[in-house]
Amino acid sequence: MLRRVPWPLLVFAAALFVPALGSRFYTFVANDIVIWALFATSLNLLVGYTGLVSFGHAAYFGIGAYTTGILMKKAGLAFLLAFPAAGLVTATFALVFGFFCVRLTRIYFAMLTLAFAQIVWAICFKWNEVTGGEQGMPEIPYPDFDWVERVSGILPFLGGYRTSEYFYFVTVVLVAACFWILRRIVGSPFGRMLTTIRENPERAEFIGVNVRRYELAAFVLAGTFAGLAGGLFGIFNRGVFPDFAYWTKSAEVLIMTLLGGMGTFFGPGVGAVALILLNQQIVSYTEYWPLILGTILVVLLFAFPGGIAGTAQGFARWIGRRLGRA
Amino acid sequence: MPDPSFIFAQSLSGLTAAMYLFLIASGLSLIFGVLRVLNFAHGSFYMLGAYGAYQLVQWLGTGHGRFWWATLGAALGVAILGGLVERLLFRYLYGKEELYQLLFTYALVLILSDVAKIFWGTQQKSVSRPPGLTGSFSLFGTTVPYYNLFILLLSPAIALGFWFVLRRTRAGRFIRAAALDRETLGALGVNVDRLYLGVFMLGSFLGGLGGALVTPVKSIVPGMDTEMIVEAFIVVVIGGLGSFWGTFLGALIYGQVLSFGILFVPRFSIFSVFALMAAVLIIRPWGLLGKPLK
Numbered sequence: 001m002l003r004r005v006p007w008p009l010l011v012f013a014a015a016l017f018v019p020a021l022g023s024r025f026y027t028f029v030a031n032d033i034v035i036w037a038l039f040a041t042s043l044n045l046l047v048g049y050t051g052l053v054s055f056g057h058a059a060y061f062g063i064g065a066y067t068t069g070i071l072m073k074k075a076g077l078a079f080l081l082a083f084p085a086a087g088l089v090t091a092t093f094a095l096v097f098g099f100f101c102v103r104l105t106r107i108y109f110a111m112l113t114l115a116f117a118q119i120v121w122a123i124c125f126k127w128n129e130v131t132g133g134e135q136g137m138p139e140i141p142y143p144d145f146d147w148v149e150r151v152s153g154i155l156p157f158l159g160g161y162r163t164s165e166y167f168y169f170v171t172v173v174l175v176a177a178c179f180w181i182l183r184r185i186v187g188s189p190f191g192r193m194l195t196t197i198r199e200n201p202e203r204a205e206f207i208g209v210n211v212r213r214y215e216l217a218a219f220v221l222a223g224t225f226a227g228l229a230g231g232l233f234g235i236f237n238r239g240v241f242p243d244f245a246y247w248t249k250s251a252e253v254l255i256m257t258l259l260g261g262m263g264t265f266f267g268p269g270v271g272a273v274a275l276i277l278l279n280q281q282i283v284s285y286t287e288y289w290p291l292i293l294g295t296i297l298v299v300l301l302f303a304f305p306g307g308i309a310g311t312a313q314g315f316a317r318w319i320g321r322r323l324g325r326a
Numbered sequence: 327m328p329d330p331s332f333i334f335a336q337s338l339s340g341l342t343a344a345m346y347l348f349l350i351a352s353g354l355s356l357i358f359g360v361l362r363v364l365n366f367a368h369g370s371f372y373m374l375g376a377y378g379a380y381q382l383v384q385w386l387g388t389g390h391g392r393f394w395w396a397t398l399g400a401a402l403g404v405a406i407l408g409g410l411v412e413r414l415l416f417r418y419l420y421g422k423e424e425l426y427q428l429l430f431t432y433a434l435v436l437i438l439s440d441v442a443k444i445f446w447g448t449q450q451k452s453v454s455r456p457p458g459l460t461g462s463f464s465l466f467g468t469t470v471p472y473y474n475l476f477i478l479l480l481s482p483a484i485a486l487g488f489w490f491v492l493r494r495t496r497a498g499r500f501i502r503a504a505a506l507d508r509e510t511l512g513a514l515g516v517n518v519d520r521l522y523l524g525v526f527m528l529g530s531f532l533g534g535l536g537g538a539l540v541t542p543v544k545s546i547v548p549g550m551d552t553e554m555i556v557e558a559f560i561v562v563v564i565g566g567l568g569s570f571w572g573t574f575l576g577a578l579i580y581g582q583v584l585s586f587g588i589l590f591v592p593r594f595s596i597f598s599v600f601a602l603m604a605a606v607l608i609i610r611p612w613g614l615l616g617k618p619l620k
Contacts, residue, residue: 053425108611115604122597294436
């Protein structure tokens with residue numbers, strides 16, 4: 001019964017209504033959540049579905065952010081071109097880095113992804129002329145929304161919002177499109193093969209699958225979507241900074257993915273919602289957010305390793321069994 | 327071409343940095359070698375060693391010999407903390423996925439960094455050099471502080487002592503055996519749980535000791551933990567995860583690359599060490615002196 005409800009569409013529609021609530025702050029938080037949800041979901045393709053633990057996923061987020069940032073601020077390029085460029089540039093980097101990474105397994109894979117991410121960070125941190133160095137690149141312009149005012153003569157319901165709210169709408173639509181594509185990927189034979197590789201790489205090899213090539217494809221896809229998320233985040237954040245690519249950022253997005261539930265499609269999105277809302281709540285009481293986050297993480301690892309989605313699924317099954325018996 | 331005395335000074339400073347790094351990274355490498363876990367919290371143990379030494383110096387004063395008691399106390403305190411963490415929490419993750427172990431150690435990083443902030447604030451702290459080692463002398467036109475000389479001698483001495491324990495004592499044989507095959511060692515009647523505890527404490531001790539000894543030359547600031555753990559990772563990856571002499575070699579290479587990188591390509595010296603780490607992982611993932619993991 002509950003399965004018939006088109007949950008993703010409902011969430012999408014609800015997300016579009018947030019600015020109508022009239023609070024700038026809500027829109028801000030929702031925008032943050034939407035972008036991070038895409039970032040975490042992209043990582044899930046790698047960690048949850050393919051079983052490759054990357055400790056350098058922030059590199060691609062950072063590359064995407066710097067790409068749109070540089071193109072829009074320094075080259076004055078339109079968002080319509082700068083956003084796909086983020087995906088393209090990130091995919092190229094992910095292809096080169098991934099080519100080497102998928103040759104390694106387990107801890108060495110994690111270490112090499114970390115090393116590449118730190119290389120990206122070091123370049124962003126020091127290459128002052130291009131990236132702004134340690135200071136980063138503030139004042140990334142918003143996309144141009146003047147056309148909306150012109151169109152709103154014909155379609156009045158479009159007009160009357162702030163630029164940041166227009167950008168929020170754009171973000172929601174783009175992220176929804178990305179989610180749709182990712183969902184298709186995960187459900188495709190290709191996606192099923194990734195899960196097979198996670199469960200048993202030797203067996204996948206035996207049935208004639210080129211495991212490395214599949215892993216590389218997953219790596220590039222995950223990197224690309226992280227890059228798109230980064231491209232949106234740079235604009236949303238009104239600035240791009242080197243710590244977007246620092247290793248602690250990679251750890252943060254891993255935590256988000258784990259909190260939501262690894263290997264379930266919408267889990268990481270749920271993780272983004274939970275973690276960012278919690279952060280907003282807690283930061284107003286105390287400055288010791290890392291302490292709280294660390295504690296949550298410990299509890300999660302010991303008590304709920306399936307994350308929110310995994311635990312909810314288990315609970316639903318338990319209820320189902322109860323009802324079935326009665 | 328810079329003059330020779332300058333090159334000498336650079337390589338000496340690289341060597342000093344390498345000796346600190348070796349102390350700290352050897353603890354990380356030891357824990358990895360036996361427990362097969364990369365401990366992100368090792369940098370936090372290093373930071374707590376530094377804050378601990380600072381605190382003990384505040385309490386004990388700066389009189390003769392006080393610094394050494396503070397150093398030893400801080401390192402022991404960190405070892406006990408490491409032991410508690412292993413005993414109460416970490417051991418329940420041994421059979422679990424690698425990712426859970428990594429994230430658990432990262433949770434410790436988050437928690438301990440805030441604990442340090444709660445106790446010591448965000449102002450930077452410093453400790454003065456211990457009496458008797460405050461001066462410096464001149465060597466080939468370079469000023470060398472006595473304290474640096476002391477570190478240059480102490481670190482290899484600890485390394486040798488450590489190597490002796492691993493190679494020549496019963497406990498050392500057990501540790502090496504545990505690194506190879508935990509089950510068989512347990513079946514032979516060795517208490518592997520206690521051995522793991524001991525190894526974790528010893529590794530934490532080395533991290534804490536490194537942190538305590540670095541206080542006279544570096545100021546103690548929040549963020550020193552996440553910075554150090556990345557450096558220690560580079561060192562153990564270059565040398566070979568779990569390899570003792572590899573860690574030593576990795577530290578030497580890291581120190582020289584960084585200090586000469588600053589000399590010749592100042593902007594990209596950090597870049598060069600990460601590139602080195604990536605290159606080693608690509609060409610020889612198990613490191614220069616390590617053995618491939620089975």
